[in-house]
Amino acid sequence: MFRTATLLTLAAVLASTSACSKSDAPTKPAAKAAVAPLPGSYFLAEAPADAKDIRAAKRSLKAGDKVVLIGRIGGSEDPFVPERAIFTLVDKAMKTCDEGSDMDTCKTPWDYCCDPREQITANSAVVQIVGPDGQPLKAVLNGVKGLKPQATVTVVGTVSKAEGQNVVVNATGLFVKP
Amino acid sequence: MQTLPFTYSARNLGRSRLRLLLSVMGSAMVVLLVLAAGGFVRGMTTGLERTGDEANVMIVGIGSEESIERSEIPASVASLLDASVPGLRTAFGTTFVSPEVQVQLPVVAGAGSPEGRLVLVRGVTPTALLVHSQCQIAQGHWPRSGHNEILVGQLAHTKLGVSAAALAVGSTVNIDGRDWIVSGRLAAPRSVIDAEIWMPLADLKEATRRLTDSCVIATLGTGPGAAEFADVAAFARQRLDLEITAMTESSYYARLAGFFAPVRAVVWITAGLIGLGGVFGGLNTMYAAFASRVRELGMLQCLGFRRSAIVLSMLQESCLATASGALLASAAAVFFLDGVAVQFSMGAFGLLIDAPALLVGLGAGLLLGLLGTIAPAYRCLKLPISESLKSI
Structure with missing residues (x-):
């Protein structure tokens, strides 16, 4: 009889603890399929000629202009947007935190955290590869064909937006300096 | 291996009602403390986790x-x-x-x-x-x-x-x-x-x-x-x-929860130290309980029960007392501690006595029974049977 009582007590404890664990946690978004890397057709074999520096080019650019820009991938801790073909390009004249500043031990020198945010914005342009709907492609860029933070990249494309400091280029070709 | 019947262990508990009461209440107090610590940690973590919704995205300044x-x-x-x-x-x-x-x-x-x-x-x-x-x-x-x-x-x-x-x-x-x-x-x-x-x-x-x-x-x-x-x-x-950036709301609050990890660690360490005191108290009680029964344990060996069977019976006896205390403490925690508000720098949260907290508490109660038995059992059973039978 004692054993029966013990078993019943144990069962009651287990039942109560499992009843307490009902989940009313916030909603979770549905799982999604893995995103493929950017197709190789967007990468150029040779560096395009007459590439312009970003800061100088931004002064005269307007929407619809054909443009060739050169710069380095950076401007923030993660200059790429995960799962979208979009990144930030910073003027080559800007020095990263490991180039001559006292923050040479910075783990993410490409974020230019040693410079004021306004200066980073003035020297940056957004580069995106868009699909037929005009939205950035669902593709992974980071780590593909040499694209990585601090890599020097020449971009061929069309200016999609040029409003003040905000310049967005729809790229048709990318050349990554080896 | 011929084991002693479970009822033998259960009935032994009734030999000294005062000792049983002390064992049960001692165990209950230690487990209640562990449950309070568990409820604090679960309440804080769950409070921050539940504030962040995985379907929400936050836009903040870079x-x-x-x-x-x-x-x-x-x-x-x-x-x-x-x-x-x-x-x-x-x-x-x-x-x-x-x-x-x-x-x-x-x-x-x-x-x-x-x-x-x-x-x-x-x-x-x-x-x-x-x-x-x-x-x-x-x-x-x-x-x-x-x-x-x-x-x-x-x-x-x-x-x-x-x-x-x-x-x-x-x-x-x-x-x-x-x-x-x-x-x-x-x-x-x-x-x-x-x-x-x-x-x-x-x-x-x-x-x-x-x-x-x-x-x-x-x-x-x-x-x-x-x-x-x-x-x-x-x-x-x-x-x-x-100059904006996006992040998920859940990641923001998970980062905040990480920020409070040292506070949670201190709570666990404090509970652990007090629990250790409880273990020593339990050791003392069980040693006193078993030391007075050395002759009986020697007799059980004479009757053919192996030392391992006797240790198992002693473990059952001890765990039964501490588990009873743990159950009492769990009930008290569910009724009196669950939801009790605690303030911290981010605001306030309620202690959460949920399944994981209860499991930790019940586990602590059983551990108390196990650790409290091993040393006294060793002291009592290491004697040769002849000496055990002559023990006063």
């Missing part, structure tokens, strides 16, 4: 990813986000986009200290109730803009150190030197929002003399064509001029 209160973004971001990112959740033509200001302000209520205590005040629009699905108005009505009205969370009184009656609907609360009327009570169970004060966004901006928002919170849609986090992140990246 560089303010670790503290929304430091963040300042243009007031236009909410409408720009709504217009630029298709696939955000909508209901009856309203997109789930909530511009908010979050700021810690000194609040005085009831007979509180004249300086007041810092409470997180959130400036919101009615869409805040859409994106924060865990929130609802439990009493009263939504605060009207321009009428100096506020919503007060159910645990705000804990943060303020006053009685719940001091924040009843219709009472007056002084926030940063200005009086506000409580128009309603906000309920957001098991989240840190429960200790916040909400007021209309325009009123808070006017009171704090700011033009910017702290953040914009948007809920991602579901089904085909629904926006993903990457779409909102791409929007933020495309607007270099706004």
Whole structure:
């Protein structure tokens, strides 16, 4: 009889603890399929000629202009947007935190955290590869064909937006300096 | 192996009712302490986790990813986000986009200290109730803009150190030197929002003399064509001029929970140290209990029971007492500790005595029984049978 009582007590404890664990946690978004890397057709074999520096080019650019820009991938801790073909390009004249500043031990020198945010914005342009709907492609860029933070990249494309400091280029070709 | 019947262990417990009572109560106190520590840790972690919804994306100022209160973004971001990112959740033509200001302000209520205590005040629009699905108005009505009205969370009184009656609907609360009327009570169970004060966004901006928002919170849609986090992140990246960045709400609060990890570690260490004291107390009790039965244990060996069978019986006896204490402590914790409000720098949370906390508590009770038996059993059974039989 004692054993029966013990078993019943144990069962009651287990039942109560499992009843307490009902989940009313916030909603979770549905799982999604893995995103493929950017197709190789967007990468150029040779560096395009007459590439312009970003800061100088931004002064005269307007929407619809054909443009060739050169710069380095950076401007923030993660200059790429995960799962979208979009990144930030910073003027080559800007020095990263490991180039001559006292923050040479910075783990993410490409974020230019040693410079004021306004200066980073003035020297940056957004580069995106868009699909037929005009939205950035669902593709992974980071780590593909040499694209990585601090890599020097020449971009061929069309200016999609040029409003003040905000310049967005729809790229048709990318050349990554080896 | 021939084992002793379970009833032998159970009946042995009744030999000394005082000793049994001490064992059970000692175990109950240690387990109650472990449950309080577990409830504290679970309450804090769950409170922060539940505040962040995985379907919500936050837009904050670049560089303010670790503290929304430091963040300042243009007031236009909410409408720009709504217009630029298709696939955000909508209901009856309203997109789930909530511009908010979050700021810690000194609040005085009831007979509180004249300086007041810092409470997180959130400036919101009615869409805040859409994106924060865990929130609802439990009493009263939504605060009207321009009428100096506020919503007060159910645990705000804990943060303020006053009685719940001091924040009843219709009472007056002084926030940063200005009086506000409580128009309603906000309920957001098991989240840190429960200790916040909400007021209309325009009123808070006017009171704090700011033009910017702290953040914009948007809920991602579901089904085909629904926006993903990457779409909102791409929007933020495309607007270099706004100097904004996107992150999921759950990741923000997970980071905050990580920030409090040392506090949780200290709570566990304290409980562990006191539990260790409980183990030594248990050792003492069990040693006294078994030492007086050395002759009996020797007789059991004469009857053919092996030492391992006797140890098993002693373990059953000890674990039965400590498990009874653990069950008593669990019941007490569920009825008296669960939901007890505790304040911390982020606001307040309720102790959470849920399944994991109860499992830890019951495990501690059983461990107490095991550890409390091994040493006394060794001392009693190491004697040769002849000496055991002559023992007084």
